[in-house]
Amino acid sequence: MQQVKAVVARRKGQPVEVATINVPSPGPGEAVVKVQACGVCHTDLHYREGGINDEFPFLLGHEAAGVVEAIGPEVTSVKPGDFVILNWRAVCGRCRACNRGEPWYCFATHNATQKMTLADGPDAGAELSPALGIGAFAEKTLVAAGQCTPVDPLARPAAVGLLGCGVMAGLGAAINTGGATRGKSVAVIGCGGVGVASVAGAALAGASPIIAVDIDANKLAKAQEMGATHLVDSSRVDPVEAIRAIARQAQPGADGADVVIEAVGRPETWQQAFYARDLAGTVVLVGVPTPDMKVPDLPLIDVFGRGGALKSSWYGDCLPSRDFPMLVDLYLQGRLDLDGFVTEEIKLDEVEQAFARMHDGDVLRSVVIF
Template sequence: MHEVKAVVAKSVKEPVSLETILVPDPGPGEALVKVQACGVCHTDLHYREGGINDEFPFLLGHEAAGVVEAVGDDVTTVAPGDFVVLNWRAVCGDCRACDRGEPQYCFNTHNATQKMTLADGTPLSPALGIGAFAEKTLVAAGQCTKVDPQARPAAVGLLGCGVMAGIGAAINTGNVSRGDVVAVIGCGGVGVAAIAGAALAGAGAIIAVDIDPKKLEAAKAQGATHTVNSSETDAVEAIKAIAAASAGHAGADGADVVIDAVGRPETWEQAFYARDLAGTVVLVGVPTPDMKVPQIPLIDVFGRGGSLKSSWYGDCLPSRDFPMLVDLYRQGRLDLDAFVTEEIGIEDVEAAFEKMHHGDVLRSVVVL
């Protein structure tokens, strides 16, 4: 048993606290990881606010990188000393999706069996089955993806959630191709990552849409060729005009792929009407349970054709995607460092939530 410091949300909408927690030695199928860095993600705030479920207390943190310290006797995929990025898609290998060769859609992902607890024995619910605002955490071995140990933990740990969600929304879900016109609505961490993904895929024009000039500048740094401040102009009409000019064809009626990285009915409707005929809408922003699909005439859905998709974790397969993206980072082709706005201590998570709320950061990263 290991006594470590960790960030815990004990009750809904209350400030988090730094607690001593107990982490068991790994059993079958488990790995103990010494956490080196963990990003502060909106999902952690959703947990604290009660927006995920009510299984308090939560052990927060999930965008993490670290070193495997110990593994269960039956674990062969990772070993002590391996540098890993943690993920929340430990595939089962035996569900319908896995059996048909699509493990990125695994229906039965799993986490560690044993529970981490508060010092008094109260079981903790780890965020996304990880719980990495902690000096050490216990996860399923399949949640550990071995990557280049020369990579910077604070940067590559962000692949564990937001950055992978954005890049994957463009590359995996949206199937962005060379020369495509791509629009991304919402330029927080996930949206800017979607822009980076579109750039990696060779998109011809990449349109960033937001109401914050600072976020639009961050989008340009990751490859946006055009920006639209939707507080000043109609986003749909602006995207259509840019798409027509970029395609060199007056008949173009929108972008080939529009990614909604906000996840609100209003932005999804903008994405729907901003895509070209037979274009693709990708929803990667996370809506709240009370939000409804806008009242779009069904004839418009039929008449415009194309695809309306949701992207869950960027439709990623960590064992395939994480090492590839870390290699691109090491080659200087993917600027993950740009997503790290600040490095903070484990005691600064609550302050980081405030900065996130005000849109002051792409990511604050806890460095241990």
């Protein structure tokens, strides 16, 4: 057992604070990771606001990279000293998805068995709920060994740690879920961190045109930096008609983009995505809706008549052991600009201010550096 500093959300809607926590020595199948960098993701804010569940107190942070410090019994996948990216889907290898050769859909992903606890304050001893089973706004964290993916140690932790959630979700939504490739057109509705990552994924796959849609000029400019060939300000024009016009110019007769990625998580933008895709095209929902949102009232004949596929993307349908090392190699080759997602580097006690900047749309990612 050791004590470290970490960012904790003690109560719903209250500002987070830096607290001392207890990190157990790793048990069977577990590892302790010394965190080097951790991105500030909107999911962490959801936790603080009680938007995911009410299992307070939360240990926040999950987009992280660091070095394995210690491993427990039965761990063979990593060793002390390995540079790893943390992931929130430790594949079980035994569920029905894994058994049929689709481990990226694993239905029984797992986390560390032991609990980290608060070491100070009136609720000292309380068990912490780590965000997405990771809890990496901490100098050190306890995870399942399967949540550690070894990658090239030459990579910059602040950049590659973002593959742990938002950037991988966007890249994978385009490449894995949407099947973007050469000869296909892609539109991305919503150009926050995940949406811009979807643009980058489409560019990496060779898709063209790549149409970025947002109401914020700064976000559209960032999307252009990451590979968007066309920009649509949906506060000024009808995005559906704009996407159709661009797709038709590239492919005469097209009735929309081949792949449309909705990265907002709202019914109205999902409906735009539905009507902005070409016949037999694919819609990918990667934006996270709230529990009260409903699928728009669509004529069933439109669903039937347009064909294609309506998909949701879980973590970019990634397999960390397959995708993380490949993407890190592309980053080190200069073919994937992960540094471009890092807007600012901050200290552990600046997470609350980073939440405010993220809420205002001023950053793609703030990253805590340890």
